[in-house]
Structure formats: C-alpha cells, structure tokens
Amino acid sequence: GAVVSQHPSRVICKSGTSVKIECRSLDFQATTMFWYRQFPKQSLMLMATSNEGSKATYEQGVEKDKFLINHASLTLSTLTVTSAHPEDSSFYICSARDLAGTGTHEQYFGPGTRLTVT
C-alpha cells in the first residue's frame, strides 16, 4: 500500500517552455500533497503544500506564478513549471499523506521527476 506515482520520470525541455508534472496516490486518498525540489547533494527543499480543493501554500522564495500547483482531487496533484529556465533544472519530488493513516503524519514519496532545461 501507500504507493505514489509521478509522471514523467524524466523530461528535457527548451528554455521558455512549460512542463507539467503529475503526482498520484494510487491506493489511498491524500488531502495533502507536498512538492519538493532537490539539487545535487542538497537537502529536500519544500516548495509548496498542496491541499485538495484549495490554493497551495508556497514556501518563502518560491514564485507561485512560476510553479503552478493544482490539487483537483484526493489522488492527483500537478505542478507546472512555467517558462522554464536552465536554473529550474532539478529533481522534483512529490509526496502524499494518507488521509486514513495512522495519525503519525508519515509521507510517501513519488519516484521523482528529473527536469533538464536546455
């Protein structure tokens, strides 16, 4: 149980284009999903918290107009990187909390999306 999928796993795009990343909880419902970015040898950086049916909460320094998050259902959240630039190249990882979980607030991570902007 507690499987989270992420698509695509890898994407290469040209500077100025937009890229959409999907995060799905496959066997559980998630009211809350998190989006992270991780640069090589760096820690996970929380970008935003995505709540089903409401606007995402962005961390300080993360541009909400550049990183569009939509959480339209209890099993799907999307992150769209708009007008991507080479400095946006990174490993983007989503995670989800099981709504019916043990109450310990464990997160389950998707396999990540490696974005390269050329």
Next chain:
Amino acid sequence: RKEVEQDPGPFNVPEGATVAFNCTYSNSASQSFFWYRQDCRKEPKLLMSVYSSGNEDGRFTAQLNRASQYISLLIRDSKLSDSATYLCSFASGGSYIPTFGRGTSLIVHP
C-alpha cells in the same frame, strides 16, 4: 540555529559495524519524527517513524530525546546495502508541515 541539523558525513564503516546518526531540531513543538533513506538519484523512502519510547525494526533502532531535542538512528550489523543517505524529518504545527535535514551519507565497505 538551523531548524534541523545533520552531520553530512560520509560515515565510512566496514560490514558488520554498528553506526549511529543524530539529528537535532530547533522547534520544541515538533510532534512527529521520522527517518528516511534515500539512494542516489532516487526518492526518499520511509525507514521508520520515531516514537517517544524508542522503537526498533530489525537492525535499526530509533530514539527520541525531547529534552535535548534530537533523534537518533542506530544501525547494527551494517550491510553493504545499507549504503545510502539517511534523512531525518520532523513535523510540527497544526498542519504538520514537514522539515527535512540535509542527510547523512553512509558508506558500508567490505
């Protein structure tokens, strides 16, 4: 003081060794604690939650010291396959927003 601090390592140990990592946190209101394992270029995977009374899962033991605000992970009888980066995480606040350490690298050699 940083929200969470971990020694990045690497900890280089021989197979069979016992190794321990600590992770200190600054938010005394933190309520949930976890250890994750992350392999190179992969997503983190939950290793274990950390309970107030301490908990054990096979060769892995996790402990919480609220007074000193740190959690620890002890790995006994290290295997080559234990080589990875170990991330600590804690959650606090009404929404339990998670915070991660930058990870401790473990290398187990033959």
